[in-house]
Amino acid sequence: MANEPIKIPQATAKRLPLYYRFLKNLHSSGKQRVSSAELSEAVKVDSATIRRDFSYFGALGKKGYGYNVNYLLGFFRKTLDQDELTKVALIGVGNLGTAFLNYNFLKNNNTKIEVAFDVDESKVGTKIGDVPVHHMDDLEEVIINNNIQVAILTVPAPPAQAITDRMVNAKIKGILNFTPARLTVPASIRIHHIDLAVELQSLVYFLKNYPEEM
Ligand code: ATP
Numbered sequence: 496m497a498n499e500p501i502k503i504p505q506a507t508a509k510r511l512p513l514y515y516r517f518l519k520n521l522h523s524s525g526k527q528r529v530s531s532a533e534l535s536e537a538v539k540v541d542s543a544t545i546r547r548d549f550s551y552f553g554a555l556g557k558k559g560y561g562y563n564v565n566y567l568l569g570f571f572r573k574t575l576d577q578d579e580l581t582k583v584a585l586i587g588v589g590n591l592g593t594a595f596l597n598y599n600f601l602k603n604n605n606t607k608i609e610v611a612f613d614v615d616e617s618k619v620g621t622k623i624g625d626v627p628v629h630h631m632d633d634l635e636e637v638i639i640n641n642n643i644q645v646a647i648l649t650v651p652a653p654p655a656q657a658i659t660d661r662m663v664n665a666k667i668k669g670i671l672n673f674t675p676a677r678l679t680v681p682a683s684i685r686i687h688h689i690d691l692a693v694e695l696q697s698l699v700y701f702l703k704n705y706p707e708e709m
Contacts, residue, residue: 503551503574510548513538515571522564530561575605582609584643584667586658587650588618588628591673595647596624608647610637631658638665645669652676 517537521529531549535542549562552570585592585608596611611628613619619630629637637643646667648655655676662670669685672678675693678686 503548507548507551510538510540510544511571511575513540514545514548514567515575518564518568518571522568527564528561529564533561579605581606581645582641582643583607584609584638584641584646584662585611585626586613586631586634586646586648586662588613588615588623589649589651592647592649593623595649596626598624606645609641609643612637634658634661635665638662638667643667645671647671647673649673 514534517534518529531542531545534540534545538545540548549567552567552574583606585595588596588611592611592613596608608624608626611623611626612631612634613628614631616630618628621628638646644667646662646669648658648670650658652674653676655672655674656678659670659678659680663680663684667684670678670680670687672686672688673691675690677688680686
C-alpha cells in the first residue's frame with residue numbers, strides 16, 4: 496500500500512481483503528458486474544458501508560448496473576500490492592503455529608510464510624509445510640537476509656515482548672500477534688492483535704446479553 500496515493504480510512508482498508516477475495520471469485524465465474532446488495536449479502540457488510548467504502552476507490556456504482564468487477568479487481572490488486580510477494584516469518588512452531596504452516600491460506604494472496612523460528616531443538620532444522628524452522632538465535636540474521644517485513648507471533652505470552660523488541664531491531668514492519676500479550680512497539684510498527692480466547696468470550700457474551708438484536 497506504500498505507493499498508493501489514495502488515502503482510505505483504516506476501517507475501510509481492513510475490509511479490502513474481504514472485498515478482494517469475493518470479487519476474485521466473481522471474476523473467475525465470469526461475472527462482470529455486481530450490485531452493492533449482492534456484495535452486501537456475500538461479505539455481510541451493510542450496503543451503505545459498501546457504497547461509502549467503494550467511493551474511496553473511485554468506484555461509483557450505477558443504479559441498475561452496479562459495479563464493474565474488472566475495475567474493482569484492478570484497484571484492489573494495486574492497492575493490496577498483489578503484484579508483490581510479501582514474505583512472512585512465523586515465530587513459535589507450537590500447535591497454532593504448526594497449523595498455520597500446514598494450512599496454506601496464504602497462498603492465493605501473495606503473502607507467504609517463508610521462515611519459522613522456535614527455541615525447541617527438536618523442531619529446529621525441520622521443515623513444516625515446506626517452511627524451514629530456524630533457531631531463535633538466528634532471528635535477526637534470517638529476517639534481514641530474507642527481507643522479511645511481517646511476522647506472525649504464536650509463542651506463549653511471557654517471551655512475546657522480548658521477541659518483538661528483537662524483530663523491531665531487525666526492521667520488521669508489521670506483526671500479527673496471536674499471543675494474549677499487549678505489545679509495546681514504536682509508532683512506526685503496526686500490530687494487529689488476534690486473541691482467540693477474548694474473541695470467543697466476547698461472542699458468548701453478546702449471545703447471552705443481546706440475543707434479540709440478531
Ligand atoms: P506445543 O504442544 O508444541 O508445546 P503449544 O502451542 O501448546 O505447542 P506453547 O507453549 O504455546 O505450545 O508454545 C508455542 C511454541 O512457541 C512452542 O513450539 C515453543 O517451543 C515456542 N516457544 C516458546 N518460547 C519461545 C521463545 N522464547 N522463542 C521462540 N519460540 C518459543
